[in-house]
Amino acid sequence: MVSFIDVVRGMDHDALARLFHARPDVASPSPGTLTSLAARVTSPGSIRLCLSTLSRPYLDVLEAVAILQSLHVSTDDDTIAHALDSHDVIGPRGPLTLRTLLDTLDALALTYPHNARGERRLAPGVADALGPFPAGFGPAAPEGYSGPTTKNDLISALSPAVQDDALTVITTLTWGPPIARVPRDLMTRTTLTPTHAALRELVACGALLTPEPGTVVLVRDLAFALRDHRTHRGLTPWPAHASSSLTPHPHTPAVTAPHTALTCATHALDTIRHLEHLLTELAHRPAATVRSGALAARELKRLSEALAQPPVTIARLLEVGYAARLLRRDDNEPHDIRPTLAAKSWLGHDTPTRFAELVTWWLASSRTTWTMIDDDGKVTSVVDPTRHDPWVSTTKQHLLTVMDAAGNGATRGLVDACLTWCTPRHTAPSDIITGILDEARFLGVVTDHVLLPGLAEHGPAQALTDALPQPVTQCIIQGDLTVLVPGLPDPSLDDLLTACADIDSRANATTGRFTSESIARAFDRGWSSESLLAQLTQVSVTGIPQPLDYLVRDVARRHGSIRVGGLASYVRLADDALVAAVRASPALRTAGLFELAPRVLGSALPVAHLVGSLRDAGFSVVVEDHAGAIVVADDVPVRGFIPVRAVARRGEAPEGLHGVGSEPVAAVAWAPVTEITDGQVEQHTQLARAVRAAEDASLSHGYGDSPRPEDQEGPGVSSESSSDPVDGNTGGGRSPHAHGRDGTKHLHEGAAVVGDHVLRLRDAIDSGMNVDIDLVDSHGQITTRTVRPLTLDSGRLRVLDPARDVELIIAVHRIVHVQETS
Numbered sequence: 064m065v066s067f068i069d070v071v072r073g074m075d076h077d078a079l080a081r082l083f084h085a086r087p088d089v090a091s092p093s094p095g096t097l098t099s100l101a102a103r104v105t106s107p108g109s110i111r112l113c114l115s116t117l118s119r120p121y122l123d124v125l126e127a128v129a130i131l132q133s134l135h136v137s138t139d140d141d142t143i144a145h146a147l148d149s150h151d152v153i154g155p156r157g158p159l160t161l162r163t164l165l166d167t168l169d170a171l172a173l174t175y176p177h178n179a180r181g182e183r184r185l186a187p188g189v190a191d192a193l194g195p196f197p198a199g200f201g202p203a204a205p206e207g208y209s210g211p212t213t214k215n216d217l218i219s220a221l222s223p224a225v226q227d228d229a230l231t232v233i234t235t236l237t238w239g240p241p242i243a244r245v246p247r248d249l250m251t252r253t254t255l256t257p258t259h260a261a262l263r264e265l266v267a268c269g270a271l272l273t274p275e276p277g278t279v280v281l282v283r284d285l286a287f288a289l290r291d292h293r294t295h296r297g298l299t300p301w302p303a304h305a306s307s308s309l310t311p312h313p314h315t316p317a318v319t320a321p322h323t324a325l326t327c328a329t330h331a332l333d334t335i336r337h338l339e340h341l342l343t344e345l346a347h348r349p350a351a352t353v354r355s356g357a358l359a360a361r362e363l364k365r366l367s368e369a370l371a372q373p374p375v376t377i378a379r380l381l382e383v384g385y386a387a388r389l390l391r392r393d394d395n396e397p398h399d400i401r402p403t404l405a406a407k408s409w410l411g412h413d414t415p416t417r418f419a420e421l422v423t424w425w426l427a428s429s430r431t432t433w434t435m436i437d438d439d440g441k442v443t444s445v446v447d448p449t450r451h452d453p454w455v456s457t458t459k460q461h462l463l464t465v466m467d468a469a470g471n472g473a474t475r476g477l478v479d480a481c482l483t484w485c486t487p488r489h490t491a492p493s494d495i496i497t498g499i500l501d502e503a504r505f506l507g508v509v510t511d512h513v514l515l516p517g518l519a520e521h522g523p524a525q526a527l528t529d530a531l532p533q534p535v536t537q538c539i540i541q542g543d544l545t546v547l548v549p550g551l552p553d554p555s556l557d558d559l560l561t562a563c564a565d566i567d568s569r570a571n572a573t574t575g576r577f578t579s580e581s582i583a584r585a586f587d588r589g590w591s592s593e594s595l596l597a598q599l600t601q602v603s604v605t606g607i608p609q610p611l612d613y614l615v616r617d618v619a620r621r622h623g624s625i626r627v628g629g630l631a632s633y634v635r636l637a638d639d640a641l642v643a644a645v646r647a648s649p650a651l652r653t654a655g656l657f658e659l660a661p662r663v664l665g666s667a668l669p670v671a672h673l674v675g676s677l678r679d680a681g682f683s684v685v686v687e688d689h690a691g692a693i694v695v696a697d698d699v700p701v702r703g704f705i706p707v708r709a710v711a712r713r714g715e716a717p718e719g720l721h722g723v724g725s726e727p728v729a730a731v732a733w734a735p736v737t738e739i740t741d742g743q744v745e746q747h748t749q750l751a752r753a754v755r756a757a758e759d760a761s762l763s764h765g766y767g768d769s770p771r772p773e774d775q776e777g778p779g780v781s782s783e784s785s786s787d788p789v790d791g792n793t794g795g796g797r798s799p800h801a802h803g804r805d806g807t808k809h810l811h812e813g814a815a816v817v818g819d820h821v822l823r824l825r826d827a828i829d830s831g832m833n834v835d836i837d838l839v840d841s842h843g844q845i846t847t848r849t850v851r852p853l854t855l856d857s858g859r860l861r862v863l864d865p866a867r868d869v870e871l872i873i874a875v876h877r878i879v880h881v882q883e884t885s
Contacts, residue, residue: 067186068822070175071101072758079751081170086113093750097758102821104172105188107856113171114192115489119299120152122487124164126198127294128174128183129190132829133203134287139181140165145292152298155468155481161298187825191854198294199239200287201280202272210269212284220268221261228261233270236281237289238296247277302480303469320471320516324530327515329570331418331507331527332551334383336569337372338421339410341380342389342402344369349399352392358400358445378435378445379505385446386428387421392446400446414531414554418507419524425506426463429455433498458491459499466509467519473512540577540599542608548573556602562588563595577611582618592619632673634664635687650680823881824860827852833865837880838873849884 074082074097083090088109094100103109114122127146131138144150144161151160165183168174177184195202204210211217221229236243245262246252255263262279265271271279287294350362358381366377381400384390389406393399409417429451435444444450465481466473483490503509507527508518517526535550538560546564548556549572557573560566563585564575585595592615600607634656636642642662645651654676659665666673670686677684827834833851840846850862850871860873 065175065177066822067105067175067184067826068098068101068819071104071172072097076748076751076755078170079754080747082172083747083750085171088112090747090750094754095757097754098819098822100754102819105186105822105825107188107192110173110186110188110192111488113173114189115486117486117488118154119484119487120154120159120164121168122193123147123198123295123298124161124168125173125185125189126193128185129193129197130200130283130287130294132184133190134284136292137180138177138183143183146294147298148293148295149297153300153304155301155303155465159298185829187822187829188855190829196239196241199241200283200294201236201241202274203283205272208269208282208284210282210285213288217268217270217285220270221264225257225261225264228257229265232258232261232265233281233285233289236271237286241281241283241286243279244277245279299484301468302484303473303477323471323510323513324516325532325571326510327507328527328530328532329507330504330510332414332531333569334380334421334506335414335417337370337376338380338384338389340370341366341377341384342406342410345390345400346402346406349393349401352398352400352446355444355447355449356392356398357447362400363442363445374442375436375440378442379432379502381446382430382432382435382502383421383425383506386430387424390446415524415527418527419522421506422508422518422523425502425508426459427456429453431455431495431498432502433495454491455499458495459503461485462496462499463503463508463514464519466512466514469512471513475512478512537602537604539605540603540608540611541605542610544577544608544610544614546575546577559598559602562590563599577614579614579618582615583622586619586622592616630659630665631668632666632670633659634666634673634677636662636664638662645677645680645682648680648682651676820878820881821855821875823883824852824855824875824878827881827883828855833884835880835882835884836862836873836878839877839879845879 082104086104086109089100089103094103114125117125124143124147127143128138131142131146136142140161143165147161149161151158153159165174169176169183173186173189174183175186176182190197204212211220217229217233218226232243246259249259249263250266252259262271266273266279270282270285272282273279344366350366351359352362353359363374363377367374370377372380381390384402384406387405387409388403389409390400391403393401409420412420431450431452434450435447436442462478462482465485466478469477469481479493479496482496500509500512508515508523515523515526515530517529521529532551534553534556535548536553536556538552538556539547539549541547546560548560552560552573560573560575563581564577565581566573566575568574582595586592596607596612596615599611634645636645639662642664645664646656654673655667656664657666668676674684674686823834831851833849835847835849837845837847848864849866850864852860852862853870854861855875858875860875860878862871862873863869864871
């Protein structure tokens with residue numbers, strides 16, 4: 064037979080590298096030896112974390128092996144296949160064979176080959192992590208059990224009067240859940256219903272166990288026989304495959320890929336356009352924050368009015384900008400929310416690239432933005448720094464990949480079922496999925512629970528490019544001063560209409576209206592009446608209607624009758640000679656100085672920039688406030704764009720998702736062991752070699768075999784002890800094997816010994832057998848006890864001492880040797 068530690072020690076570098084990649088928690092910090100690695104792999108926390116990433120078929124296989132192993136039935140491949148009643152199952156990417164499932168579980172170190180007959184066993188600790196009722200089975204029969212183990216035995220043990228009712232109860236419990244609530248006085252009450260009478264006989268004959276008063280549970284051995292020696296009714300298939308065979312409701316509208324693509328593209332364009340306007344608004348007038356860092360309520364109202372959008376939309380835009388590093392809170396006073404330098408670059412990109420960057424950073428973001436909107440639709444604490452959780456990013460990617468695999472026509476119920484199939488032991492609550500879907504719909508990533516076509520295959524930039532219809536370069540201007548673009552406007556046409564018309568709607572067609580205010584807005588941007596009419600004439604298929612011509616010329620006649628100039632700073636000088644020197648300085652030609660009054664010059668440069676220019680030109684400068692008091696020039700605030708804080712990979716887009724506009728969104732691995740990149744191969748291989756070398760060194764010194772303490776030389780080793788070494792809170796005793804004979808510590812060797820003890824204890828817990836353990840007390844003396852390990856967690860071992868029939872708690876660091884009872 065092969066033990067689990069032997070399997071771990073026999074792994075080659077490739078197998079260890081794949082294990083480190085699939086279960087990164089066991090690779091950090093680096094394990095000292097393979098023995099300590101095996102102990103880490105079988106720790107309850109690591110096993111629970113690994114099980115939380117497994118899809119339903121993998122858990123089905125583990126439960127089947129656990130049941131067969133507990134009943135001492137063969138666990139070869141054929142027996143496992145019979146227990147599962149299946150050799151393969153339909154997954155989201157095609158069929159998954161039982162061989163693939165078993166090989167993957169071996170690679171994850173959750174199962175391992177046990178002997179030459181091809182039988183498998185669960186790694187220590189896995190059976191306990193699966194829970195008390197794996198596959199709907201109750202506990203195994205206790206020692207000395209003499210109750211029925213087959214259906215014939217059960218019928219023989221029951222009286223004819225209750226057989227029908229008893230079989231009905233047993234049938235209900237056979238496929239789980241195996242536990243039921245019954246009256247606490249079931250065995251003593253005088254008046255019984257037929258069902259209660261059947262339950263009493265089932266308990267009396269041993270078919271049902273009573274773990275506590277008022278509870279009965281079906282014994283595992285009998286349930287296995289009643290299931291015809293099966294643990295499952297087949298492996299659980301991918302829910303979308305099962306639903307695809309159903310006939311859709313005749314009144315359910317068909318969701319086509321072109322419709323989905325167009326709807327997603329419309330949402331994406333709206334978000335990008337509104338975010339551009341928000342960045343422009345915040346560049347001119349940053350938004351104030353409260354002490355907690357969240358946006359002030361009055362600022363949310365101001366931005367909502369400025370952009371003519373509801374507060375919910377403004378809040379989502381701010382969160383999207385934060386996630387994409389386009390906005391952040393200034394580190395300097397007054398801590399306003401401002402655009403970053405990355406926003407400048409983003410504004411210069413084309414629409415697909417902008418969309419790709421937003422999707423990239425949204426997927427990487429861990430912010431729980433849906434929590435800022437309450438049940439009544441009221442927005443509170445926008446961009447609150449505390450609204451984040453580390454698991455949000457993984458949930459987003461998982462959700463989008465599941466939706467891609469579910470295909471068109473997916474419903475919310477189907478999406479939830481697919482998510483549960485992928486990670487049954489770690490499924491996000493419904494409100495979280497709803498919040499993420501709302502965010503994805505706002506970005507244009509999904510619509511009607513269907514993913515943007517091409518997003519997973521080609522990436523967001525190409526997907527949006529394919530979704531956008533052919534741009535329209537001309538419009539229809541009508542006599543009632545309305546304008547219509549029958550389709551998606553070309554960027555130049557869109558800029559023109561945005562500048563001179565009020566846009567009413569943007570969907571399959573763009574509609575707008577020319578007003579005096581919209582025409583004046585175009586003149587404010589530098590247009591003249593002639594240039595504006597010429598541009599509109601080029602793009603209009605109906606020419607320029609007379610009402611529009613009159614409107615443009617009338618607004619142009621009145622526009623600019625009152626003019627206002629800006630003054631960013633001024634210079635006050637002591638005498639006329641200094642004025643002449645400043646105006647004649649070649650270094651100040653770009654400062655744009657002009658005379659406001661005698662010995663007073665004005666400039667369009669900000670104060671800080673003008674002070675720097677004057678000092679560079681060799682003049683002594685001080686800064687004064689509006690009252691003439693001198694202030695420190697370095698304290699003058701500089702408005703505008705601010706630097707971006709470094710995040711993942713020092714400011715680069717997070718890898719593992721997709722590159723901007725090129726690489727596809729990374730799919731969630733349907734098999735837990737995914738492909739390893741070249742860089743990961745090198746990193747994990749180096750770690751595997753280091754652990755292997757440490758293990759070889761440990762074995763060469765004889766520590767890997769964990770010799771018994773009485774075979775060691777040195778003082779303080781005795782087979783008897785006058786004190787009880789069970790209490791782990793006293794000081795002193797450490798395992799003598801953690802030190803060499805010269806008193807020097809050998810950390811790797813000590814870890815190997817402790818790891819070997821832990822593995823043997825977990826084997827004993829799974830098998831329910833007794834072991835002999837040697838314990839060191841606070842005086843360094845050793846005593847041997849025969850115990851039955853029950854649980855092992857957090858450095859504490861709970862055991863049953865059969866000799867005294869008491870339970871004890873033992874500190875693991877006091878155990879120096881473990882071996883099976885002979």
